[in-house]
Amino acid sequence: MGIGRRVADKKDKNFSELPEETNTNSKSKKNRRRQKTSPVQKLYKTCKEVFASGGTGIVPPPQDIEKLRSVLDAITPEDVGLEPDMPYFRTNGTQRFPRITYLHIFECPNFSMGIFCLPPSGVIPLHNHPGMTVFSKLLFGTMHIKSYDWVVDLPPRTPTSLEPPEIQSSEVRLAKVKVDADFTAPCSPSILYPADGGNMHCFTAVTACAVLDVLGPPYSDPDGRHCTYYLNYPFSNFSASVDGICIAEEENKSYEWLQEREKPENLEVVGTMYGGPEIVEG
Template identity: 65%
Template sequence: MRIETNLRDRKEQEFRELPEERNNNSSKPKKNRRRKKSMPNVVQELFWTCTEVFARGGAGTVPSRRDVERLRSVLDHMQPADVGLSPDMPYFRANEPEGIPPITYLHLYECSRFSIGIFCLPPSAIIPLHNHPGMTVFSKLLFGSMHIKSFDWATDLPHATNQNLNSHIQPHGIRLAKIKTDSDFTAPCNTSILYPADGGNMHCFTALTSCAVLDVLGPPYSDSEGRPCTYYHDFPYASFSGDERLVPEEEREGYAWLEEIENPENLLVVGAMYRGPRIVEN
């Protein structure tokens, strides 16, 4: 999901600097001091891994299986403290007496090949159903519980030809999609990965408790490059009549119709300054 913010322009001045190492023992071997200084924090390791995994990135370009596993491994071992978060921070409090509470976005890094950011959700907050065109996305639930529902476009129906599948694009561009995930997740859990055409490219997050999700997008959203963020509303399969042979009756609960919508009115995302360990590019 794309977040518009001017925080990036101010981040260099306001990021918390990492404390410098202090060592008054001049007799300690220099090689040990060098080794200690070279140890990266987990956020820096994540950045370095992303620069390698997405080195030849572009819309629709999927990293190799080996690179996917490398990045997944780094994310799987990340903890809230690694990015300076804890559940008692103001971001995770449901202060709104009514309606859906706002979501806070912490921007860590963005370039033309990938972006890194954290969504902080109070209980009951919702990131509506949206897509990730041409992207490979890694989502790590740092803490808390959330419900994830995701879809891929239905392109491989065993009883459908391209002709009759295309004929079931409903008015207003409503298209048939297959449900990929419809489950609750509680940290610690494995990093979820979605691909340009598989893995649940369109997904929705609903916070069951306060929770934080670290997202890596490769490449990031870009209107100018044809990667805008599009939102959807989903309807049960039975909502529209059509060719009964398209999906067997016993499988229809696994499909839904998706309608493209304008930006949801009840979505409020506010930017805040990330104050965890700093990413150093050089």
């Protein structure tokens, strides 16, 4: 989601202390082979294959999408070393807005893997994923997801003086609501694409929950993949007739206006060590 970054060097601190003996090296190789069979190692390997030719706006072929979805779907909280009673999932009485924890697993130019840990009422605000294909797996808990896609062929518009003053600061753009529902684990991973599937979304923790995210490619300011946050407004807040938009009244709730905003001041995401099985790169 662009708000999690590498927080620790995962190099084995004990590696340099191992005696250089044949049997020790043999054990080390066996350990690495065991690690490669872990679900997280399998996810890493699959991501590496699926996003090998990736780039901004490049969507993997359907068979690769399904392969990665299947691998992700099989991962459990135990596979990544998580339990619901961990401190990440507790609220602090002194905090008005629950703190979110990000566990960085892996990142390279082609893809990233990480886990967001949300206490009850924790919120990841509405944001986009420009040029990315994103897989999200709810590991445990109940989460409300609301997602949108832009209405194609309709450019941004400037609010008129007839509309509320608090929304006249910048342009707005019409988006269609794709998902607006609660999801409880276990459930299938969600997949969004650069131009459809709910590219802009907001997560709200109904209960303590964890979500494993795979982004291909990851956010990158130099490559123009910026994380943009949005405010959302009901369709009725704007005079759609100005743009000649005709939407049946019963469908109004399926459309909302989105307006870019600065990163919310109440969003606090802290990075910490990922404690699950180590990724063996290669």
